[in-house]
Amino acid sequence: MKTLISSRWHRIVTVPLSVLLMGAGLLFSGAASAQMTGSAHDFSSLNWNGYDEICVVCHTPHNAYSETEAGAGPGQLGPLWNRTLTAVNNFATYTSLTRVGSDIQATGFQADLSGVSKLCLSCHDGTIAIDSFGRDTNNDPIIGTTFVGAINANANIGEGSGLTGDLSNDHPVAFTFPDGTDSEIVGITANVVNGQTTPMPLFGTAQMECATCHDVHATATFGKLLRVDNTGSGLCLNCHIK
Ligand code: HEC
Numbered sequence: 001m002k003t004l005i006s007s008r009w010h011r012i013v014t015v016p017l018s019v020l021l022m023g024a025g026l027l028f029s030g031a032a033s034a035q036m037t038g039s040a041h042d043f044s045s046l047n048w049n050g051y052d053e054i055c056v057v058c059h060t061p062h063n064a065y066s067e068t069e070a071g072a073g074p075g076q077l078g079p080l081w082n083r084t085l086t087a088v089n090n091f092a093t094y095t096s097l098t099r100v101g102s103d104i105q106a107t108g109f110q111a112d113l114s115g116v117s118k119l120c121l122s123c124h125d126g127t128i129a130i131d132s133f134g135r136d137t138n139n140d141p142i143i144g145t146t147f148v149g150a151i152n153a154n155a156n157i158g159e160g161s162g163l164t165g166d167l168s169n170d171h172p173v174a175f176t177f178p179d180g181t182d183s184e185i186v187g188i189t190a191n192v193v194n195g196q197t198t199p200m201p202l203f204g205t206a207q208m209e210c211a212t213c214h215d216v217h218a219t220a221t222f223g224k225l226l227r228v229d230n231t232g233s234g235l236c237l238n239c240h241i242k
Pocket residue numbers: 032033036041054055056057058059078079116119120211215216217
């Protein structure tokens with residue numbers, strides 16, 4: 001699988017340092033950042049805004065963004081979020097051609113992505129620079145210049161153009177997961193998908209989001225930050241009874 005190894009970061013990061021850190025992570029496996037270090041979401045070597053840290057690009061312990069500053073509505077902010085959210089609030093969403101009357105159509109999408117997927121799109125729709133995080137000495141948001149497409153064009157999910165976003169060619173997200181009513185989709189218990197091999201998380205009120213399939217913190221070891229190994233389509237078959 002061409003995953004982390006082919007990631008551009010591994011070409012930029014100085015190898016001896018990352019090897020050293022990964023070694024330390026193995027020796028002291030309790031270290032919280034062991035999985036994130038060197039992952040696709042470890043931007044610490046870029047030293048943006050003067051930080052040589054991992055979490056700060058997305059979180060801050062103090063002066064986190066308010067909902068108004070981040071361009072979000074109530075309840076839309078992530079934990080101690082340190083970034084502006086995408087201003088796009090009407091994403092074009094996936095439409096089912098094949099399963100008319102399926103759960104997708106019945107429950108619909110939130111085109112404004114009011115759940116945690118919006119956090120991902122604050123980088124992955126290409127409208128907010130990745131290094132737009134933190135604050136200047138006037139406490140104003142810092143506006144960066146490096147967009148996701150410049151690092152990896154394929155990572156431009158929900159590709160933005162101006163203030164439009166397009167998720168119509170992506171697996172549906174931001175909809176209420178079927179509650180055991182669809183014979184070809186596994187059921188749920190509270191906010192957990194009862195996967196055939198592995199439980200997977202839902203967010204908000206039983207919403208399927210990007211973070212249902214992906215672990216932004218690279219806690220799982222599967223390629224593309226996936227929560228379930230997709231060898232033999234194991235990820236897909238965890239939910240789809242086919
Ligand atoms: C690239 C952005 C990004 C980076 C970097 C990042 N996080 Fe997160 N974090 C998120 C998002 C998005 C969520 C909400 C979605 C989720 O929980 O999966 C989240 C949720 C969390 C949560 C609450 C939910 C949970 O999993 O407990 C904690 C705690 C957290 N992050 C800690 C950290 C720490 C500590 C670091 C650095 C080692 C870090 N994060 C780095 C994006 C990021």
